Amino acid sequence: MIEPIGAQQQLQVLERAESFIVQAEQLFARDFARIPVRFDLRGTTAGMYKIEGARLQIRFNPWIFAKYFEVNLRDTVPHEVAHYIVHAVYGDRRIKPHGWQWQEVMRSFGADPEVTFDMDLSGVPQRRQRTHAYRCDCREHALSSTRHNRVQRRRGQYQCRFCHATLVYQPAAVR
Ligand SMILES: [Zn+2]
Ligand SMILES: [Zn+2]
Numbered sequence: 001m002i003e004p005i006g007a008q009q010q011l012q013v014l015e016r017a018e019s020f021i022v023q024a025e026q027l028f029a030r031d032f033a034r035i036p037v038r039f040d041l042r043g044t045t046a047g048m049y050k051i052e053g054a055r056l057q058i059r060f061n062p063w064i065f066a067k068y069f070e071v072n073l074r075d076t077v078p079h080e081v082a083h084y085i086v087h088a089v090y091g092d093r094r095i096k097p098h099g100w101q102w103q104e105v106m107r108s109f110g111a112d113p114e115v116t117f118d119m120d121l122s123g124v125p126q127r128r129q130r131t132h133a134y135r136c137d138c139r140e141h142a143l144s145s146t147r148h149n150r151v152q153r154r155r156g157q158y159q160c161r162f163c164h165a166t167l168v169y170q171p172a173a174v175r
Contacts, residue, residue, distance in 0.1 A: 002123040004062030009069060010039055013060060016073055020081040020109050027108045032088050039065075043126055046119075047076040049083035051139055058084060063124040078111035094137045094163050134167035136160035141167055 005013075014037055021032050041048055041061040046068075048059045058080045065072045082105040083097065095101055098113070106113035131142035138160060143151070150156035151169065158167045 001125065002063050002066050004039070005066045005069065009065065010062070013037070013039075013065065013073065013077060016077045017058065017081050020078050021085070023109055024081070024085045024105060027105070028085075028089060032085065035084060043130070044121055044124075045133065046072055047080040048140065049080045049087070051087065056084065056087070061124075064119065064121065067121075067124060068119055075111065078106060078109040082106050082109065082111070092138065092162070094165075096137065097135055097140075133170040134158070135170050136163050136165040136167055138163040138165070140170070143167070 017037055018034075021034065025031055036057045038057055038059045039062040041059040042063075043061070046061050046064045050057050050059055060072075060076065060080070065076075082102050085105050086095070086102045090101060103113040130145055132145065132148040134141040134143050136159075139162065141158075141160065143158065147156070147158060148169070151158065151167075159165065160167060
């Protein structure tokens, strides 16, 4: 079993996230609030930008970071910071999660917006209650296995209660 990253590497991640926020402040010529960055994400997802009402946060998976530290520092950190920046700039307007606004921020970070990588996650602890990542036009959703199976068997569809778009399955490990 893999050990999650410790304080030293967490600090490196936080410093890198901070450096991207500073870059975004230069790009948009405005300030961005510092939001909590947590290392409490589990399962198959390396990183996630999460909106819960007025609470915004970035979450990273300390086990996946431990297994692939450099690649996550290079790709996952700017990926999630860019989601936050796009949300801060465009608010709840209905834009694609990985649309041109997000890609533009990624390029300004010197990060590759095309990148998705399949990671071997053996040794990374998985949730017992597995959830499946879905996207609408405004955010990410976690569906239970029951609902996921219903969608996969074409027995049901789910809509986002905020933007009313149909939820679409996101099998990739990085979102
Ligand atoms: Zn939505
Ligand atoms: Zn994403």
